[in-house]
Amino acid sequence: DILQTNAGNRIAADGIVHSGEAWCDESYLTGESKPLLKQAGDKVLAGALLSNGSITYQAQTLGSQTLLGDMMQALAQAQGSKAPIARLADKVSMVFVPAVVAIAVLTFILNWWFGGDFNEAVTRGVAVLVIACPCALGLATPAAMMVGMGRSARYGVWFKDAASLERTSQVNTVVLDKTGTLTQGKPQIVAQWRNPACQYDAQTILQLAAAAEQLTTHPLAQAVIQAAEQQNLPVLTASNSHSEIGQGTQAQVDGYGAVKVGKPAWCGFSIPGQLQQQEIWQIASIVVVAINNEIAGAFAIADALKEDTASAIKRLQQQNIDIHIMSGDQRSVVEYIARQLGISYYQAEMNPRAKAEAVRALMQQGKVVAMVGDGINDAPALAAADVSFAMYGGADVATNTASATLMRHSVTQVADALALAHATVRVVKQNLFFAFFYNILGIPLAAIGWLSPVIAGAAMAMSSISVLLNALRLRKSRLD
Incomplete structure (x- = not known):
């Protein structure tokens, strides 16, 4: 059914926005204090309060099948x-x-x-x-x-049972996965360089790169396209698009000519000395833009930290919690993230078995360990830890293994839970x-x-x- 909800009323069922715009307060469920803007195609949750605007949405799940109903059942159990x-x-x-x-x-x-x-x-x-x-x-x-459990649910932390809540109070070591836990889990442009000899400004270079990449599904291409969308840059028409696997994409953009976007070597580019001295260009993935075979600029693309990660880590450290990062990513990236957050203990290039063994090693030292993750590769470590937190919407095996579920994909909720x-x-x-x-x-x-x-x-x-x-x-x- 298509339902309509106006300002001051609540959403009746989980669904997808069909038309209209509105600001929704979902703090009762996710712990997110800020209202969220809902537009066509966005998901709405039963019980959310519309503080402003009006929307129509298509109902998908009702009653106990909604996220709110599931929360109530989990809380009662x-x-x-x-x-x-x-x-x-x-x-x-x-x-x-x-x-x-x-x-x-x-x-x-x-x-x-x-x-x-x-x-x-x-x-x-x-x-x-x-x-x-x-x-x-x-x-x-x-x-x-x-x-205690009722209040934790209001903060977006669902404990499976009272034993998990009690055990959490004894935690003195927190192990964090990097991707999707500390970081946003998707590549973003974190730095941009423009060739001083290029006639186009930085926005135009980004706009041309997005035009050439618009038919590409590669994560780095999506990062370029998303950056252009965030700046509300008009979509340019491209034709004769051609991709070389593992290298990049080339296309003809109306009014500009041939635009080539890809790896530095494929575009014939060497990173300038001033960029090599900046750490972000050493650890990020580099995407170069060439216009009519002339180097126009380059993007450093990396998985950026979530906005509240640094403050959450500081809160945990103030509680005298030892913090470890265990990630499958390359060492230079993990080291960079750890240094940004002031974390001394980190391990990189770890497979799922290695993560679980590392968690057990910490427990053998007499530490009470909480593991935080969201992927299939985190499930063994989540199962091995004394207490485990999984991000809602991550891999089902991770959620089912964990002692508690975090509704907001935020380390802040780990600090709240403790x-x-x-x-x-x-x-x-x-x-x-x-x-x-x-x-x-x-x-x-x-x-x-x-x-x-x-x-x-x-x-x-x-x-x-x-x-x-x-x-x-x-x-x-x-x-x-």
């Missing part, structure tokens, strides 16, 4: 799971009830024996039973875990302390007659309320 830290409360509860009954009976006997007042002895015994209700102990862990996990486990420990302290203090006071059953009942209720209120503090806790 995760919140229903039990964290290992809950076993402490389970172990205590196994002996708690018989121990409290024994203490209550003993309280009755001793008070009747030494005090001689049967009614007073019964009252004190009942007070022990009332105040020792283990509700707070039972609520301590699940209350905090449910709030901070939330620390905060959640801290609240669990506080709740357990409150529950134990309450019972340790309350039972003796009830046994010696300082607390009546009425007061003991009120105190028991307040203990449960205090645990819930403490867990709800997670909704407002700071993540920086």
